[in-house]
Amino acid sequence: MIIKNGLIVDPIDGEYTGNIEIKNEKIIKIEKTNSKNYEHIIMPGFVDVHTHALKKIDTMKASNYEFKKWAEMNFQYGVTSFLPTTVSASTDQIKKVLEKMGESVLSIEGIHLEGPFINPDKKGAQNGNYIRNPSLEELKEITPEKVKIMTMAPERKNFFKSLEYLNEKNIKVSIGHSTANYELLKKSFDKGAKRITHYPNALSTLHHRELGGTGTALYLDFNIELISDGVHCTPEFVDLTYKIKGPEKIILITDSMEAAGLEDGKYDLGGLDVFVESGVARLKSGNIAGSTLLFDQGVRNFQKYTKCSLKELAKVSSYNALKDLDIENKGRIKENYIANIVILDKNINIQQTIFKGKIVYQNK
């Protein structure tokens, strides 16, 4: 397959016009044209490492068939790699999810376990009944190789032992749903927990006499997940965060729940009732309960809020997330990389999605 006359956007090499040749899942040749006009924008396929559900298919309840369906639906939003994400649940429930998901389902790179080893004081929309301390015994049961990220709170008992164990297995520990202060966060960072879950939601606030989670994530060199739906954080907050952290450390996510892609109404998140009004999902208590964001909308929002370049947009929407997971053959428009590609119009609307060299979505 040859894609002609596009504005090629690579997170490292930047933006230039050219043609791309794809063969056997890979980009095999790029020809620079230096043309002044182009027909479309060619970017690395999007990556969503924190998504609970899409259109009623929910990580906690999906069958193997539904996981596959989810991956297929996700192509229309440009997502070519993602991690279905759990919520706090019993050991058995989590093991069942891992089983049902199975192996190598299209664009599913593995799973993100959000909880259950978090802080009930910052549970957000997680079910408090399942929140608990980690133990090495339980960790062993629920961390087969397909687990890529585990969101935990450093203030939990056995956290540092767990961190050591997960580091060895190359499962990324992400700090979230936590009241940890600067000192504890610094220790966690130094010991290998290098990322922050849905910054700065469910973290302690910034104060000038205690940086808290909100300040420490900015101060230290953490990678941070960011939901750019305009609801979890205001546009100005997203822009401020971008100004401070820069384009290398931000990982866009949806944190989407089962109403994503559907109408307002009553839904479920980990056994809790969620009410979606004007696209905003809340528990009865008023707590925000995941988003209804679709990934490509988040990408457009981020560019609108920050005025970042397309090169930078390719970082926050794809490259940074993959790098954080040590996935090295995806996330660039470059020879020998896997041909996971989104073709966009000038307003960053998805025209076509290519997954492993094949057209899997075409906007009519």
Place this chain on the structure above:
Amino acid sequence: MIIKNGLIVDPIDGEYTGNIEIKNEKIIKIEKTNSKNYEHIIMPGFVDVHTHALKKIDTMKASNYEFKKWAEMNFQYGVTSFLPTTVSASTDQIKKVLEKMGESVLSIEGIHLEGPFINPDKKGAQNGNYIRNPSLEELKEITPEKVKIMTMAPERKNFFKSLEYLNEKNIKVSIGHSTANYELLKKSFDKGAKRITHYPNALSTLHHRELGGTGTALYLDFNIELISDGVHCTPEFVDLTYKIKGPEKIILITDSMEAAGLEDGKYDLGGLDVFVESGVARLKSGNIAGSTLLFDQGVRNFQKYTKCSLKELAKVSSYNALKDLDIENKGRIKENYIANIVILDKNINIQQTIFKGKIVYQNK
């Protein structure tokens, strides 16, 4: 007078070795030597635009003689320009302070009125009995030319009318003791209030769904006052703020009260009892009540917290404050600038202070 073989630190031209010749209050000649060794550091004299008192001499109570004495004492801390700062008080009290201070007292550049047009919900250590809305009538009474800065809260009635009036008189309106949100702060900034008082003390906190005073001061291009005593803000907070705002927008201040330079004990701030323990000044309520910081200590702290260069240190300790006040003939080590100079050893301890070309302090 000739100062030989110093490391000259200019906030614009940077650091280089050389000799300086001073005559008739001014620097008249600088000779670059490119020497690899130097005997001392030569920096612009320090500037403190927010200081309530020093060693029991308090803006609210000082006689003309005491203002002069204050200026003389301040030379030992390297301060060659400062603004005695009021607290919320009656119109008559403020007028009396202005009268007693008189005109052209050594290094006093004018006065900073902190209050009374602030928000009682963020009064900090200000006396709530005197806090009120501004009126043009009162403003006219309390703003002779010597008033250089007025700290106000934008949520007060008549704020924008007052701002317009003060803009015309070139009195800098500084936002402080305020609960103003992003929207109101943006409007204030756009209308000419370009600075923030003792950031982020007595401002609303940063939240991801409302930037508040703490976030907006970082987000918009405000100049911000910063107390680097390690008490008002932690060292990490100072460093984070510096990373975000950079060296051009930070103005170091002491916000010192009458215990500065003295022992622990019971003191007074605007009619309120203040208890100083281990150098920390607090009201009975526990609210921090000004600092006991001496300016040169703040400068050393800032460098320790941020690891900034001497050039950057010259900005935050002198140049930025003067620029903010439109004072153009001070704050640089350069020909034709007023010879307000501090000579420091390599640990940034004051060796000598020169004010208008004369040695006014010599460390024995």
